Amino acid sequence: MSNKVIYAIYNDDDILMDAVKKTRAAHHHIEEVFTPFPVHGLDKAMGIAPTRLAICAFLYGCVGISVATAMMNYIMIQDWPQDIGGKPSFSYIENMPAFVPIMFELTVFFAAHLMVITFYMRSKLWPFKEAENPDVRTTDDHFLMEVAVNDNEEELISFFQSTGAVEVKVIEKH
Amino acid sequence: MYTFSSKLKTFSFILMAVGLLGIGYGFLTAPKDIQEVEKLLAAESHGGHGEAKHEATAAAEPSHEAVAAHSEATEEKKTEESHEAVAPTDDTTKVADATHAEPVHAEAAVKKEGHDVSEEAEHKEHLNHVLHQLQNKPWSALYVACIFFMLVSLGVLVFYAIQQVAQAGWSPVLFRVMQGITSYLPVGSVIFFVILILCGLHFNHIFIWLDPEVVANDKLIANKTGYLNFPFWIIRAAIFLTGWSLYQYFSRKNCLAQDEANDDSFYKKNFNISAMFLVFFIVSESIMSWDWIMSIDPHWFSTLFGWYVFSSFFVSGVTTIALISLYLKSRGYLEHVNTSHIHDLAKFMFGLSVFWTYLWFSQFMLIWYANIPEEVTYFITRIELYNLPFFGAVVMNFLFPLLILINTDFKRITWVLVMAGIVILAGHYIDFFNMIMPGTVGDRWFIGVPEIASVLFFLGLFIYVVFTALTKAPLLAKRNPFIGESKHFHY
Numbered sequence: 001m002s003n004k005v006i007y008a009i010y011n012d013d014d015i016l017m018d019a020v021k022k023t024r025a026a027h028h029h030i031e032e033v034f035t036p037f038p039v040h041g042l043d044k045a046m047g048i049a050p051t052r053l054a055i056c057a058f059l060y061g062c063v064g065i066s067v068a069t070a071m072m073n074y075i076m077i078q079d080w081p082q083d084i085g086g087k088p089s090f091s092y093i094e095n096m097p098a099f100v101p102i103m104f105e106l107t108v109f110f111a112a113h114l115m116v117i118t119f120y121m122r123s124k125l126w127p128f129k130e131a132e133n134p135d136v137r138t139t140d141d142h143f144l145m146e147v148a149v150n151d152n153e154e155e156l157i158s159f160f161q162s163t164g165a166v167e168v169k170v171i172e173k174h
Numbered sequence: 175m176y177t178f179s180s181k182l183k184t185f186s187f188i189l190m191a192v193g194l195l196g197i198g199y200g201f202l203t204a205p206k207d208i209q210e211v212e213k214l215l216a217a218e219s220h221g222g223h224g225e226a227k228h229e230a231t232a233a234a235e236p237s238h239e240a241v242a243a244h245s246e247a248t249e250e251k252k253t254e255e256s257h258e259a260v261a262p263t264d265d266t267t268k269v270a271d272a273t274h275a276e277p278v279h280a281e282a283a284v285k286k287e288g289h290d291v292s293e294e295a296e297h298k299e300h301l302n303h304v305l306h307q308l309q310n311k312p313w314s315a316l317y318v319a320c321i322f323f324m325l326v327s328l329g330v331l332v333f334y335a336i337q338q339v340a341q342a343g344w345s346p347v348l349f350r351v352m353q354g355i356t357s358y359l360p361v362g363s364v365i366f367f368v369i370l371i372l373c374g375l376h377f378n379h380i381f382i383w384l385d386p387e388v389v390a391n392d393k394l395i396a397n398k399t400g401y402l403n404f405p406f407w408i409i410r411a412a413i414f415l416t417g418w419s420l421y422q423y424f425s426r427k428n429c430l431a432q433d434e435a436n437d438d439s440f441y442k443k444n445f446n447i448s449a450m451f452l453v454f455f456i457v458s459e460s461i462m463s464w465d466w467i468m469s470i471d472p473h474w475f476s477t478l479f480g481w482y483v484f485s486s487f488f489v490s491g492v493t494t495i496a497l498i499s500l501y502l503k504s505r506g507y508l509e510h511v512n513t514s515h516i517h518d519l520a521k522f523m524f525g526l527s528v529f530w531t532y533l534w535f536s537q538f539m540l541i542w543y544a545n546i547p548e549e550v551t552y553f554i555t556r557i558e559l560y561n562l563p564f565f566g567a568v569v570m571n572f573l574f575p576l577l578i579l580i581n582t583d584f585k586r587i588t589w590v591l592v593m594a595g596i597v598i599l600a601g602h603y604i605d606f607f608n609m610i611m612p613g614t615v616g617d618r619w620f621i622g623v624p625e626i627a628s629v630l631f632f633l634g635l636f637i638y639v640v641f642t643a644l645t646k647a648p649l650l651a652k653r654n655p656f657i658g659e660s661k662h663f664h665y
Contacts, residue, residue, distance in 0.1 A: 041664070054582065085543045097539045 064110025189634025196627020200312035319628035324362030329491020357643035520585035570601030
């Protein structure tokens with residue numbers, strides 16, 4: 001019985017948002033919500049913990065700027081000392097203005113790419129991955145809320161019908 | 175309706191009074207003639223730092239004197255002059271010093287035959303030069319504070335116009351705050367215009383190209399007289415200041431009329447004049463920055479200077495909106511302004527601080543890289559003589575806001591925002607200080623009584639004018655077509 005879930009399908013994001021809030025207020029456990037596009041504020045309404053991706057981005061940026069500094073120091077100062085802008089000081093810090101664009105670009109590059117990769121890994125997405133969404137209409141114009149059933153099937157069905165769902169069905173999940 | 179609390183009013187009057195006293199003190203203590211300067215310099219050289227200070231003065235001389243170059247450089251002079259320059263610390267310095275040492279006293283040396291005579295003339299010229307710098311000091315202090323507060327309100331005006339043209343849904347609950355701040359613009363403009371006229375009447379030497387004697391002896395400035403001449407310059411200033419103030423006046427008027435209107439016609443009018451203002455502004459702002467700031471160093475030029483100045487006062491303007499909104503909220507007004515509005519303002523403070531840094535660095539890096547003497551002298555002066563304010567401004571305007579405002583939660587905490595806002599505003603005051611002071615007082619700069627007093631005076635005036643204007647109208651633009659969206663704005 002524990003792996004029985006209910007699919008409540010909506011056709012409007014505002015109705016969905018209200019339904020999510022009502023479901024939370026009624027203390028039903030929302031497993032997942034599938035939407036064709038990002039719905040603003042949905043994560044907060046579902047009570048999902050705030051994302052930690054920003055912290056990752058900051059750390060990746062720090063890695064990027066360190067790599068750039070080490071790389072430019074090795075290439076331009078240590079390995080093959082260069083006369084930069086007619087100022088042959090051969091010191092990293094004195095030539096630093098010339099390296100700032102590279103430091104900036106690599107910070108952005110590392111933060112952006114590693115953040116995307118992290119996001120895919122955390123979302124369990126990779127190439128050739130099979131779609132997980134239970135109803136193909138959630139890729140078009142419908143919104144689906146998946147809620148766990150605990151011996152309260154009848155109650156849940158009438159509850160979701162009252163929240164404006166266009167379709168409510170009970171599914172045995174394997 | 176907002177009522178100006180008597181405490182704040184008294185505070186603003188005290189600021190103005192203290193400011194006026196300090197400004198007066200600055201003018202009274204400025205040296206009147208060469209004799210006083212001679213005594214001053216003698217007193218300095220007896221002090222513990224005497225020798226170092228004198229050397230610094232000699233080093234400063236070239237860069238400033240170059241602006242008022244009196245003759246063509248001569249090759250033979252080069253060796254003789256190099257004695258004057260302080261031992262260069264690095265290569266860049268050497269290049270710049272050598273170039274600027276050339277024209278320094280060339281004229282005097284060419285005219286006089288004996289070396290002794292030339293030295294005496296040199297000394298006199300030096301005294302005269304220091305006299306001008308010291309006489310400029312209270313004027314420059316006044317000028318920096320005056321232009322800074324005026325441009326802050328202009329920055330707010332531009333932000334407001336952008337909100338109108340973009341038909342932004344989040345910001346209309348803040349419109350009355352912005353209109354209150356921009357009501358300082360006409361007042362500030364009048365004072366600023368008076369100072370410009372006083373410059374033109376030779377009360378000071380802030381703009382050396384206004385001095386016909388300098389122009390006659392300087393080919394570079396002489397070539398620019400078609401643009402840099404008093405009548406044309408003052409007419410431009412009049413047009414720009416009037417244009418901005420007219421927009422401020424009519425935009426506020428339409429916005430107030432919209433409160434009682436039955437349709438959106440006043441709102442549409444505001445949309446139109448805002449779009450026209452933005453076009454006028456971006457052209458006039460560039461020219462303004464050349465006229466009022468860049469022409470202080472009339473030999474130097476930078477093609478992105480207009481943007482650089484703009485970014486500086488734009489971020490200051492947004493910061494001012496945030497600070498005044500937070501103040502009004504803490505007093506129980508602006509009930510529709512929620513943390514999301516404040517959060518958005520904080521995002522602007524953060525983003526525009528980075529934007530300022532981008533322009534600051536772009537201007538610096540190209541000039542540093544190319545190392546062309548007539549360009550690089552601008553930064554040599556600042557790095558050698560203004561080291562602390564020059565790099566201090568970067569810390570205050572970039573590093574500090576970057577590190578403290580990068581966190582989402584911090585953008586909603588009042589005390590963090592107030593602290594960041596005060597640092598940003600002080601940092602951008604120093605930024606304007608760095609743009610103006612090196613060309614007017616050279617190495618004679620100091621943030622002392624005249625500078626602080628000028629800031630206090632204009633701050634007091636700003637507070638008085640802005641909060642008086644806020645009492646004149648309801649703090650909610652209730653009939654704005656986007657006001658509903660703005661009230662419910664939720665990030």
